[in-house]
Amino acid sequence: MSLNISLVLLLGIILVVLIRGGSLKAGPAVVSVLFGFFLASTSMAPDINMFVSSVTNMVGQIQF
Helix, strand or coil: CCCCCCHHHHHHHHHHHHHCCCCHHHHHHHHHHHHHHHHCCCHHHHHHHHHHHHHHHHHHCCCC
């Protein structure tokens, strides 16, 4: 069985759960989101994208 979900959606759900659970406060969450937003506009973005794609492909090839 294959399940496709957007990584952005998954990370957003995790962020909401962490904030509501009290293990992550709103201030650090905003800083983390802004860091990611600005990191996406740097020259490191393609390398990070390739790394995340490689990891997700590797996880997707795991058979149960």
